[in-house]
Amino acid sequence: MFAELWNNVHTKTPLIHAITNYVTVNDCANALLACGASPIMADDVGEVAEITALCAGTVLNIGTLNQRTIEAMHLAAETANRLEHPLVLDPVGVGASVLRTQTAEALLAKHRFTVIRGNASEIKTLALGSGNTQGVDASLADQITEANLPQAIAFIRAFSQKTGAIIAVSGAIDIVSDAEHSFSIKNGHAAMSKITGTGCMSSCLMAAYLAANLQQPLLATAAATVLMGLAGEYAAKISTATGSMHCHILDALSYIDAEKLEVGAKIEED
Amino acid sequence: MFAELWNNVHTKTPLIHAITNYVTVNDCANALLACGASPIMADDVGEVAEITALCAGTVLNIGTLNQRTIEAMHLAAETANRLEHPLVLDPVGVGASVLRTQTAEALLAKHRFTVIRGNASEIKTLALGSGNTQGVDASLADQITEANLPQAIAFIRAFSQKTGAIIAVSGAIDIVSDAEHSFSIKNGHAAMSKITGTGCMSSCLMAAYLAANLQQPLLATAAATVLMGLAGEYAAKISTATGSMHCHILDALSYIDAEKLEVGAKIEED
Amino acid sequence: MFAELWNNVHTKTPLIHAITNYVTVNDCANALLACGASPIMADDVGEVAEITALCAGTVLNIGTLNQRTIEAMHLAAETANRLEHPLVLDPVGVGASVLRTQTAEALLAKHRFTVIRGNASEIKTLALGSGNTQGVDASLADQITEANLPQAIAFIRAFSQKTGAIIAVSGAIDIVSDAEHSFSIKNGHAAMSKITGTGCMSSCLMAAYLAANLQQPLLATAAATVLMGLAGEYAAKISTATGSMHCHILDALSYIDAEKLEVGAKIEED
Numbered sequence: 001m002f003a004e005l006w007n008n009v010h011t012k013t014p015l016i017h018a019i020t021n022y023v024t025v026n027d028c029a030n031a032l033l034a035c036g037a038s039p040i041m042a043d044d045v046g047e048v049a050e051i052t053a054l055c056a057g058t059v060l061n062i063g064t065l066n067q068r069t070i071e072a073m074h075l076a077a078e079t080a081n082r083l084e085h086p087l088v089l090d091p092v093g094v095g096a097s098v099l100r101t102q103t104a105e106a107l108l109a110k111h112r113f114t115v116i117r118g119n120a121s122e123i124k125t126l127a128l129g130s131g132n133t134q135g136v137d138a139s140l141a142d143q144i145t146e147a148n149l150p151q152a153i154a155f156i157r158a159f160s161q162k163t164g165a166i167i168a169v170s171g172a173i174d175i176v177s178d179a180e181h182s183f184s185i186k187n188g189h190a191a192m193s194k195i196t197g198t199g200c201m202s203s204c205l206m207a208a209y210l211a212a213n214l215q216q217p218l219l220a221t222a223a224a225t226v227l228m229g230l231a232g233e234y235a236a237k238i239s240t241a242t243g244s245m246h247c248h249i250l251d252a253l254s255y256i257d258a259e260k261l262e263v264g265a266k267i268e269e270d
Numbered sequence: 271m272f273a274e275l276w277n278n279v280h281t282k283t284p285l286i287h288a289i290t291n292y293v294t295v296n297d298c299a300n301a302l303l304a305c306g307a308s309p310i311m312a313d314d315v316g317e318v319a320e321i322t323a324l325c326a327g328t329v330l331n332i333g334t335l336n337q338r339t340i341e342a343m344h345l346a347a348e349t350a351n352r353l354e355h356p357l358v359l360d361p362v363g364v365g366a367s368v369l370r371t372q373t374a375e376a377l378l379a380k381h382r383f384t385v386i387r388g389n390a391s392e393i394k395t396l397a398l399g400s401g402n403t404q405g406v407d408a409s410l411a412d413q414i415t416e417a418n419l420p421q422a423i424a425f426i427r428a429f430s431q432k433t434g435a436i437i438a439v440s441g442a443i444d445i446v447s448d449a450e451h452s453f454s455i456k457n458g459h460a461a462m463s464k465i466t467g468t469g470c471m472s473s474c475l476m477a478a479y480l481a482a483n484l485q486q487p488l489l490a491t492a493a494a495t496v497l498m499g500l501a502g503e504y505a506a507k508i509s510t511a512t513g514s515m516h517c518h519i520l521d522a523l524s525y526i527d528a529e530k531l532e533v534g535a536k537i538e539e540d
Numbered sequence: 541m542f543a544e545l546w547n548n549v550h551t552k553t554p555l556i557h558a559i560t561n562y563v564t565v566n567d568c569a570n571a572l573l574a575c576g577a578s579p580i581m582a583d584d585v586g587e588v589a590e591i592t593a594l595c596a597g598t599v600l601n602i603g604t605l606n607q608r609t610i611e612a613m614h615l616a617a618e619t620a621n622r623l624e625h626p627l628v629l630d631p632v633g634v635g636a637s638v639l640r641t642q643t644a645e646a647l648l649a650k651h652r653f654t655v656i657r658g659n660a661s662e663i664k665t666l667a668l669g670s671g672n673t674q675g676v677d678a679s680l681a682d683q684i685t686e687a688n689l690p691q692a693i694a695f696i697r698a699f700s701q702k703t704g705a706i707i708a709v710s711g712a713i714d715i716v717s718d719a720e721h722s723f724s725i726k727n728g729h730a731a732m733s734k735i736t737g738t739g740c741m742s743s744c745l746m747a748a749y750l751a752a753n754l755q756q757p758l759l760a761t762a763a764a765t766v767l768m769g770l771a772g773e774y775a776a777k778i779s780t781a782t783g784s785m786h787c788h789i790l791d792a793l794s795y796i797d798a799e800k801l802e803v804g805a806k807i808e809e810d
């Protein structure tokens with residue numbers, strides 16, 4: 001199943017447009033190259049519409065947003081919607097400021113997103129208008145566990161129903177769900193949370209997988225989630241600490257082939 | 271002594287707000303995670319006050335400053351002061367342009383900084399209104415050596431007296447001083463100067479240590495200085511050249527535990 | 541030949557000003573340090589003229605350009621021209637948007653560049669006003685091969701004649717040429733194209749080599765091209781995949797000494 005999706009990314013080399021924060025933008029570009037796609041970053045209103053149109057998929061990430069880039073995000077989203085290109089929202093730190101919350105809400109109100117990917121606190125904030133966001137990491141109270149998995153899935157499905165987007169929630173257990181079908185994914189490693197950018201990279205991988213697999217958006221989102229998690233598992237095995245972990249995650253994203261992705265997936269349909 | 275400070279960072283996981291240059295911002299975020307803290311970067315005036323208020327400490331770094339971020343820095347500083355949160359200034363390249371010098375001077379004139387951290391040229395420029403800044407690295411003439419250590423300490427104490435801030439000067443010998451007590455620290459390795467961002471990371475570590483150790487700002491600043499230097503020493507032992515050094519410094523920041531910090535410190539009170 | 545150029549960089553430690561994209565700016569700074577130069581990044585119109593004047597060479601890279609930085613680029617270029625400092629243009633993704641194309645054309649129309657460095661698609665776009673730009677990577681149709689090398693060189697010489705700049709084209713075969721003399725360089729490794737920033741770093745190395753070797757701009761550009769290619773070769777030998785390749789390229793840039801550069805060069809004058 002995932003092997004085919006992997007092959008499509010590597011055959012089509014989709015060009016992905018990311019308007020993303022300057023903290024992890026280099027990792028995003030390298031993750032896209034490593035997974036078989038190609039990145040372009042552009043955030044000036046004078047060019048975003050053209051760049052989005054040139055690309056096969058777009059990611060909007062609101063970390064380090066500003067007035068100038070917010071305007072660019074709306075223009076990119078409008079273009080992606082008009083051309084029916086996959087569009088991913090990564091609402092980094094939503095809830096940490098009114099600006100982030102209002103920006104994410106305005107983006108959701110005006111445009112159709114193919115996928116919304118965030119940690120549990122970010123998704124909860126978007127869904128409830130509140131949440132418990134502490135900076136850019138999920139608060140402990142919001143973590144998805146085996147115990148609250150059924151409730152979490154019901155909650156996520158309702159949010160998918162409301163937005164029309166696939167919802168991808170990162171955490172110890174990752175959930176990828178639309179309004180009817182849900183996957184829980186247990187790939188990944190705790191050490192990933194000690195490196196900035198694993199969420200941002202994951203959103204970019206999703207855009208690449210969506211762009212190369214237009215007919216199967218839910219599976220494409222799940223495949224990208226598995227890929228990121230597997231990369232963390234591989235990296236954790238050979239890393240001393242966070243610096244080498246960072247390096248090895250990027251190694252693993254290019255090292256994991258179709259078969260490794262297929263065999264390594266720890267995924268269940270719920 | 272330092273073991274306790276280390277434990278406080280790891281127990282409290284302080285959230286640190288950095289308005290910092292886009293050259294080394296990824297290293298700053300990863301250094302904060304590696305040392306046990308948590309980073310958030312935000313530089314739009316529409317959200318900085320909220321983000322600063324949410325955080326336990328703030329770093330203002332003037333590398334790649336612009337008119338938009340200068341305004342954000344003032345707002346963040348004002349908020350940190352009002353809430354009595356630790357506030358660190360890293361005057362990268364001050365003296366290299368009138369804009370950097372005037373910005374640093376205006377920040378110092380309007381706000382109280384807990385720590386000002388820079389290389390010898392940067393601190394000299396701030397203290398004398400002149401200095402000998404050559405880009406972002408300290409000029410040779412400004413280096414602190416065994417020979418000029420007593421004069422350097424007297425100079426730094428006077429600047430601390432004037433500003434009310436702890437002064438941290440990076441170099442072959444690091445000095446951490448307030449108006450009355452001074453530490454000279456001989457941790458570190460010459461190869462650190464061949465990697466961009468060791469100074470910026472050091473300022474972030476200081477904010478984390480200050481935020482988790484509010485009652486002991488001078489010791490917290492010294493501990494962060496020792497941690498950065500020790501990380502450089504560990505990294506230099508196993509690195510081929512600058513690329514792996516970069517990676518291993520981040521490894522070491524998470525690898526160094528309370529005991530290693532305590533035992534590894536090469537610090538003297540002057 | 542190249543040993544002398546290498547020595548001049550390491551003896552003079554030229555300070556290089558880069559206005560460059562935020563995707564690969566950290567790699568650019570670390571590449572400059574690794575090759576023996578020193579970086580400073582600054583993009584606010586309030587300081588770029590001073591920073592350019594303080595530096596020995598300047599790089600303008602139009603990846604992630606915006607209205608604010610475009611203005612800064614013109615000011616930096618004007619200053620570099622007035623002081624007769626080496627000036628390098630890296631037209632990242634020119635042709636991918638009207639904004640990038642018009643910005644590159646305006647920069648070329650108003651200022652004298654010492655070197656223009658891009659991939660084949662970017663150079664073709666600049667020379668013909670069209671091209672075949674797909675994002676930031678060269679399209680297959682534009683690649684320089686053994687078969688089309690003579691035509692490529694004739695084309696590049698004509699563009700050099702028209703602009704007065706040395707033209708450096710990156711690809712499987714790199715070309716460095718002015719209107720009369722051309723070098724083809726076969727250093728490098730295919731894996732370099734799977735890491736973002738090798739082109740941007742190469743432009744920065746060129747600025748460093750030009751600044752330290754003012755009398756020999758063509759050879760300086762060739763030496764920087766060889767250095768980047770050799771770094772890729774060294775790195776590819778010991779790298780598992782793209783994450784470690786990234787790290788090892790920076791290692792190699794500092795590891796390659798004068799002799800290794802001299803001996804490793806696979807260069808022919810055409």
